[in-house]
Amino acid sequence: MINAYLGVDIGSISTKGVIIDDHNKILASSYIWTKGNPMEAVKTLIHNLENQIDKTKINIIGVGTTGSARKLIGTMLNANVIKNEITAHAIGTLSLYPDVKTIFEIGGQDSKIILIEDGIVVDYAMNTLCAAGTGAFLSSQASRLGVEVEDFGNIALTSKKPTKIAARCTVFAESDLVHKLQMGYKKEDIIAGLCKSVVSNYLNNVGKGKKIKTPIIFQGGVSKNVGVKKAFEEEVGSEVIVDPNGHLMGALGVAILSKKAPTKTNFQFSITEDNFETRGIECNRCPNHCEIICISKNKQLIDAWGNRCSNGDIFHKQ
Template identity: 45%
Template structure:
């Protein structure tokens, strides 16, 4: 690993976005790509890899790859990942590289959110929200549409509020009707937007941090960390300073790349990465039934050029294990 262009990839496939990063062997982030998943994760991975290959140039040599996110098995299969880890681990690893003493990570994405507690460098507790929109970015997206204000400007508007109005935001539906009520009472856009940011923060903390102690230092990341109004609302509610990492929007993918570096260094094995040719392959996903026992579980199967690459789903985990073994074996037949 002595070539200056030896790089490690991290891929984070979520329901809203697919993030891909390249880092050098010291863990410095060299390139990052952000795409909307738009319900087509394989297409998003291929498009992201295409853009990454163009950005890195022909001298790039990929020495390892990691996958994370809700679509991590799929991503691992498509790219040939050396390591597959959940989002909690990936986020914690990336954040600790940036701020080793971090104790609490607040992460808010487009459709989900999480909180991670770290003690002595180890994740000691966490919580995830994948069902309640009121504590995620989609809450603000919908309100931006109603107010006819671009979501990118929400933070600036919120910071202009002289006195935020309290929006009752225990759920996204109540928040909407209360927001309309407050508009009718004559509150201006900055006051309403600041109130929405504070409602999101209260929802997030109520859903994810109830009964848990938020200790300093606190790091805020995920796509919503771009919104200065939310960051200010967190600081006000928690009465502490929060840190936003420079690569706040791709921390999951960055963590996956760091985990790939660790895996390759520890194992000394060559990477399973399939190469950028994967962007030209034709992938097919279908539903199949496992007949190996009376449970008859439904499985998701992914194949490329007639070759079955992975199956997952099922109650016993045998196919997830078989798929991982397939990737680890350099993608010989399943």
């Protein structure tokens, strides 16, 4: 039996997971869509990981979760580490690129920048509010242009003269794109222009005022778009590295962190057969009206959170 560690990064668009060994070697990995149902997504993810390993030879002693639903999924998986995305991505990336100074991350609905000095996060910024410049923005523009978003990057690379697109906001970008199409601009030039606008939006938003140093690692779903990678390199004037496992860095980071946790987990692959439910209860004991989230496993309450004072603890027992 070898010791192994499970890391799960659960976002609103995608769910990523890895199983690693003591040397951080990835033994199994999976990337699926969350489809608005994090609990079902995690069950599918665990099935996918389970199918890639020999369970008789692996003992999972650590589980880490990160991402927007990290608390919920952490409870479900009996995680011994629950960490924010910044820490998780930094630890995962540093395990492969110990000299990294800047991490660009653009996902389906948000983006972030992480600045690192001597292996320590010294600054970061996140954009979770504006869809402009994210994967969702590129997907909607791709369908408007009648091309697959997966082909966006390669089409952009064929452009000789990228069209300037105003992409500070999705509404302006869409109307500008329609306008440029009507004026007869070539599709590849518009697509290259969109890739450039994603980069300028990013650098003027999360990257504003940040001192960008090399080596730079670009990750998140949008990093698979070679057009955006090229646009970043032109804008910052240096190489931008995209790791083939860049989409797994958050999951890898929390799996590594779970190794160092003081407690071990008793994770079982059979959790995929358990019935998990969540419900929200409003506490009316004061004007705060806290919404307390209760999670139960096979009808037994296993965790609850959301109350701002101990008066709400009563709901943790119901």
